[in-house]
Amino acid sequence: MPATIYDVAKKAGVGIGTVSRAINDSPQIALKTKNKIMRAIKELNYQPHTVAQSLARKKTNTIACIIPFFTGYFFVELLRAIQRKITEYKYDLILYSVDIAHKKETFLQRTIEERRVDGVLLVSLEITKDYADKFTHSQLPIVLVDSNFTNLDSISVDNIEGAYLATKHLVDIGYKNIAMIDGQLKSYPAKLRLEGYKKALREHNIYFDENYFVACDFANESDGFNKQAGYTAMKQFLQMGDNMPRAIFVSSDIQAIGAMEAIKEVNLRIPKDIAIIGFDDIELAQYVGLTTMRQPIMEMGELAVERLMNKIYNQPNDEFKQQFHTTIVVRASCGG
Amino acid sequence: MPATIYDVAKKAGVGIGTVSRAINDSPQIALKTKNKIMRAIKELNYQPHTVAQSLARKKTNTIACIIPFFTGYFFVELLRAIQRKITEYKYDLILYSVDIAHKKETFLQRTIEERRVDGVLLVSLEITKDYADKFTHSQLPIVLVDSNFTNLDSISVDNIEGAYLATKHLVDIGYKNIAMIDGQLKSYPAKLRLEGYKKALREHNIYFDENYFVACDFANESDGFNKQAGYTAMKQFLQMGDNMPRAIFVSSDIQAIGAMEAIKEVNLRIPKDIAIIGFDDIELAQYVGLTTMRQPIMEMGELAVERLMNKIYNQPNDEFKQQFHTTIVVRASCGG
């Protein structure tokens, strides 16, 4: 059995309260007694029991990260950034990975009920008003990453601007018939990217043609941001024959890759026959030569942790919304 | 303030012990009282406090997973499998991601000291004798995944066999001058793969030529299983001019991809000029047409969790070693 605070107290000939002060660097302790206690701790190889501390302090030094496992590289990179930053704060990370939609709710519910964590990071997942309220009610700090909701702190990328720039890039190269493949429109980023796309068209006096737009609403369970969805969407365009679009802004790289496969299947060439621009800059993008919009993933992850820690320690009551900018990464898929 | 067990007891007009029995599905309780209590719980929206439960039960329902973030797809896939399985057991997962070598030790130490977790999964990371002893001493269940150590449970892939088969594949196609690019030899899988490579050579009466072998020992900090290391290693071969090997077994896909880049830089063609076979079957492999050895990642992750749970609940004292087989995935990089 590992030593407890009582063992240390006895060995050092002091009360447990004093031992507690010693290990918590309380100023209310004489250096001499502290040293004596430290020696006893060494000898007994004592380590405070984290769970007991959590209970007494009402603080777990743990945060939860709820994150979908669809996203591949984006997710890995973000998690890495979060993990690194959190370690600096001496916090632990409980990972809840969502692969089925309803699990999200389960996990959200659990984080607020079980009081196992001091805060939560919700990544790339939409939150309902219901849960948003629950969080504000329960006082459990939460920050959304790559997502957004009224009154909740959020770190995201300027999706409108990103989509706008992507579309504009296609325009600048000389395309007129620019289509878009989007994620499911119930996804917030998907909505915003559509907006950016429309904005770019409008600005260049290009008529928004419904036939040139497909949201991957057929992808059940998921948010449509996956390869299969992109492939299927592209098939639709391909069936338009001569009227098929010659340039496409695809709302995520992984969809774009699916679309590219569909294009290759019918022996059309990229960018010669069809130009493609993606969004995310996942690792695969460089291997398939996909021009895309890069998100500053590291920065987003780190800022998210910093904000969450700030909320945990200082309970600020302002609202924190930060948008990062995307930058275009030009590769081969658009020619130009 | 959330309701406590006392609130429930008072409201239901019973003792807290009875409430505890009710929420823990004890058989020692009358259905009638249980119903009464359940009603009170509903009304008060009571949820047991996990941390308090952990302290009283001496059980946290949490495991730690210590895993390197180098590995890309392998890691994501494995984590996904682990996460899914663990949820079935109603356990939570604390993620410790190692990006700097010394962190591994820190995390290992913490898991045994802090008593925050009921068990640990150590993935793709070597453990020292020192720590192996600490674990057996502390009674904290641990299982190694994609790693191995005397007396510790482990789930891995048959690296020798995999490397053997990869090399043999090259032989079968008709190559004689087969080189190998390995990870750092201090890495256990790296050692085994070298062994498999040598075995295949021996069996086919091919002399092991030291000039045809490079372990990525120059990759400081990491284990050499990364793109840059593969690139650098390939450069060495390329400098051999006409004596350069025409077929290479690369110990990991990510290194193989680095090597392929080096090859393309000097305008040599794969597989025409140089054939490459990798190991892992990461997602990128299919995009670059890399022939490689696939590991059954899902199965490994699930089995690891099952074994760990078994250890937590039944403290078996047998030693568990399981090796999975690799299968070859033929793509374009070897011709043939």
Add this chain to the structure above:
DNA sequence: TTGAAAGCGCTAACAG
């Protein structure tokens, strides 16, 4: 500065 004692919220042994 320090010790004693009262929690933190729950489980589990014990007595009835």
Add this chain to the structure above:
DNA sequence: CTGTTAGCGCTTTCAA
């Protein structure tokens, strides 16, 4: 079957 009570191992008043 159920209530009472003694922990689980620590933090934090409150006096001294």
